[in-house]
Amino acid sequence: AQTVTQSQPEMSVQEAETVTLSCTYDTSENNYYLFWYKQPPSRQMILVIRQEAYKQQNATENRFSVNFQKAAKSFSLKISDSQLGDTAMYFCAFMKQGIRDDKIIFGKGTRLHILP
Amino acid sequence: SAVISQKPSRDICQRGTSLTIQCQVDSQVTMMFWYRQQPGQSLTLIATANQGSEATYESGFVIDKFPISRPNLTFSTLTVSNMSPEDSSIYLCSADGQGIYGYTFGSGTRLTVV
Numbered sequence: 001a002q003t004v005t006q007s008q009p010e011m012s013v014q015e016a017e018t019v020t021l022s023c024t025y026d027t028s029e030n031n032y033y034l035f036w037y038k039q040p041p042s043r044q045m046i047l048v049i050r051q052e053a054y055k056q057q058n059a060t061e062n063r064f065s066v067n068f069q070k071a072a073k074s075f076s077l078k079i080s081d082s083q084l085g086d087t088a089m090y091f092c093a094f095m096k097q098g099i100r101d102d103k104i105i106f107g108k109g110t111r112l113h114i115l116p
Numbered sequence: 117s118a119v120i121s122q123k124p125s126r127d128i129c130q131r132g133t134s135l136t137i138q139c140q141v142d143s144q145v146t147m148m149f150w151y152r153q154q155p156g157q158s159l160t161l162i163a164t165a166n167q168g169s170e171a172t173y174e175s176g177f178v179i180d181k182f183p184i185s186r187p188n189l190t191f192s193t194l195t196v197s198n199m200s201p202e203d204s205s206i207y208l209c210s211a212d213g214q215g216i217y218g219y220t221f222g223s224g225t226r227l228t229v230v
Contacts, residue, residue: 033218035218042223043206044223045159047218050218091158095218103149104218104219108157
């Protein structure tokens with residue numbers, strides 16, 4: 001069974017700083033996807049960034065980037081130039097590749113506070 | 117990616133009653149998923165709903181308590197039956213984003229049982 005672990009329950013950083021959220025996972029699969037979702041107080045789950053395991057290049061989406069270390073089963077999220085609107089719960093998630101309708105497994109989340 | 121409309125957004129219900137949550141997708145999707153999120157916690161999958169067949173439930177969740185319907189490729193409902201205060205949670209539906217890996221989510225239903 002796959003597991004996703006987020007070891008930082010809560011973090012706070014000043015606006016404009018860079019912050020890194022940690023995520024490790026455990027799987028015996030070789031092909032899979034990893035995601036970071038953001039959940040602001042509105043409750044809406046928003047896909048921030050995704051990574052295909054077969055790609056060595058780290059995914060980047062504007063101020064958001066990941067450090068994907070497949071051998072170490074690590075998938076951290078870096079937020080650069082953090083903004084007040086980045087305040088949210090962030091979930092790391094895993095999905096097996098190949099079965100398009102497979103479920104997504106979520107970590108417990110990291111609550112991120114961006115301070116003015 | 118698909119857009120999901122979920123309703124109601126919140127409700128306060130009496131114990132022993134039932135509530136049906138609806139999710140409408142703006143395009144056809146193969147699978148829909150129902151999650152529960154207890155206060156301050158992560159998302160736990162309740163069941164997977166495929167059109168035309170019975171839903172597949174995760175361990176700890178049963179059809180009698182959480183019946184699900186999936187009458188077509190754009191719609192699904194989750195009913196929380198015979199509610200108790202322990203059912204107070206956020207319930208979210210999600211769907212395959214049609215070619216975009218990852219899933220889109222409805223805006224959630226905050227349920228309070230008193």
